[in-house]
Amino acid sequence: MVGPQQQEGLLRLSYYEDPKGNFGDDLNEWLWDRAAPGFVNDDPSCHLIGIGTLLGSWFEKALPAQALKVVIGTGSGGKGALVDLSNNWKLYGVRGPLTAAYYRLAPNLITADPAVLINEFSELFQTTGRDGVGFMPHVWSAREWDWQTHCQRLGITYIDPHADSLKTISSIGKLNKVITEAMHGAIVADALRVPWVAVSISRRFDAVKWADWAGALSVDVKFHQILELRRSPPAFSYSSFKRAVKAMGTLAGKQFDTLSLPRSTRFEQRVAITELRRLVTHAPGQLSSDEDLRSAIARVKNALDRARSDQARGFLR
Numbered sequence: 001m002v003g004p005q006q007q008e009g010l011l012r013l014s015y016y017e018d019p020k021g022n023f024g025d026d027l028n029e030w031l032w033d034r035a036a037p038g039f040v041n042d043d044p045s046c047h048l049i050g051i052g053t054l055l056g057s058w059f060e061k062a063l064p065a066q067a068l069k070v071v072i073g074t075g076s077g078g079k080g081a082l083v084d085l086s087n088n089w090k091l092y093g094v095r096g097p098l099t100a101a102y103y104r105l106a107p108n109l110i111t112a113d114p115a116v117l118i119n120e121f122s123e124l125f126q127t128t129g130r131d132g133v134g135f136m137p138h139v140w141s142a143r144e145w146d147w148q149t150h151c152q153r154l155g156i157t158y159i160d161p162h163a164d165s166l167k168t169i170s171s172i173g174k175l176n177k178v179i180t181e182a183m184h185g186a187i188v189a190d191a192l193r194v195p196w197v198a199v200s201i202s203r204r205f206d207a208v209k210w211a212d213w214a215g216a217l218s219v220d221v222k223f224h225q226i227l228e229l230r231r232s233p234p235a236f237s238y239s240s241f242k243r244a245v246k247a248m249g250t251l252a253g254k255q256f257d258t259l260s261l262p263r264s265t266r267f268e269q270r271v272a273i274t275e276l277r278r279l280v281t282h283a284p285g286q287l288s289s290d291e292d293l294r295s296a297i298a299r300v301k302n303a304l305d306r307a308r309s310d311q312a313r314g315f316l317r
Contacts, residue, residue, distance in 0.1 A: 011048040011070060011316065013040045014063060021162035022139050024184030027051050027115055029165070035117050036304055039311065046316050049074045050114050051184075053209055055099060057081040070316060072303050073114035075099045078208045090316070093303035096212035111303050112216040112296035115184055118169060119191040119297060125173025130194065133280050134159045134175045136185040140202040145229035145264070150273050156280055159185065177285045179276070181226075183210050190217070190293065195285020201226045217288035217296050224279055227272040229264040 015028040028051050032040050040048055046068045049055075055076040060083050063069060068088050075095030085091065085103060093111030094100055100110050118124065136159035137147050151158035159171055161182050169188060172178055178189040179197040189196040198210065198221050207223060214221045264272075288296075310316050 011040050011046050011311070012042055012044055014047040014049055016052050016054060016059065018139065018162075020139070020143075021164075023136075023161045023163070023165055023168055023182055024115070024187070025052055026165040027118075027184065027188075031114065031117065034121060035114075035301075036308060039304075039308055046070060048072065053077045053095075053206075055083060055094065055103070057083055068316060070307060072307060073111050073300055075113070075209060075212050076102045077206060078102050078212075090310075092307045093299065096214070096216040098208060098212040098215060110216055111299040113184075113187050113213045114300050115187045116191050116217075116293065116296045117300055118188055119193075119293065124166065124169050125192050126170075127173070127193075130174055130176050132157055132175050134172065134178045134180075135276065135280075136161055136178060136180040136182050138181040138202055138205065140204055141181055141228070143231075144202070145231050147229075150276065154273070154277055154280060161185070179279050179283070181205065183213060186210070186221075187213060190219075190286075190288055193287065193290075195287050197224060197279055197283045197285055198222065199224045199226050199279065201228050203228060214288075216299075217292045219286065219288050219292075222286065224275070224283060226275050226279075227264075227268055229269060229272050231263065 013028060013032060016025050018025060032048065032050060044064065044067065047063055048070050050072050052074055053076065054074045055071065057080060060069070066088065068090060071089065071091045071094065073093055073095055076099040078098055082103065083089065091105070091109055093109055094103070094105060095111070095113050097110055100107065134157040135147065135151050139161045141147065142161050148158040148160070157171065157175060159168060159178070169192070172185070172189050172194055173192050175194055177195050177197065178185055179199055180186050180189065181199045181201050186196040186198055200207070200223050210221050307316070
């Protein structure tokens, strides 16, 4: 069952767990214990909410109503019902300026995505001898198409968004450039100082989350579009068609995935792979400045230190 994963360790770690694995969410499994040993345990009365887009009513409903929710660096998707932060929530920092604006929070609560801390775990990645280009789709796109085969034909490294997160960090650290639809592919590459190229493939791609993270590092993300490829036609029904037609008049520019589409044609495949090839050879990678990254890391560490201090004094009850 997909839902909040609870990890043993005065805070219970709660995050979104994809049964097939999802790189960004899976960073929660080990990052907190590495950054703050002993901070997380299995107290059901207090939950730590960190990496992910979890500041929403959908995730709140999966947590005990009376439990204290401690937020360090999570974000909002900018849509849906707002969480009542006056009800058992304690915020030490949120992912970026869009989350802060959505919840009308003070600017000093903007930290960054906690994954920036990976910059300080130098034992996990190499910093010399980097070579080659990697491509990392979002889990949605990876499930829709065999991108690995195309990467092999292009002579680039395929980075599986479902794979073990530590191995993925190691893979990213070996490259000169990462083309990624997965936001945490870019976040981790940026933390490792590997230039990244942002791409949008899936109809469900969410640029708001990217802008939230990037805003905390003063980065203006340049998105490149790659045509969505589909492995096989999903089930189609008259009811889904009616929903799609109704939605078309109101969802312009927003996420839209109610309309079932057929398997991608060979022409569509050529278009998508031609664009990917162009990005491999010609697209310059982006990076935050060293100063902005150091500032983001310091803000996350400060939020974590304040939470640990409150924990030691018995305030997280």
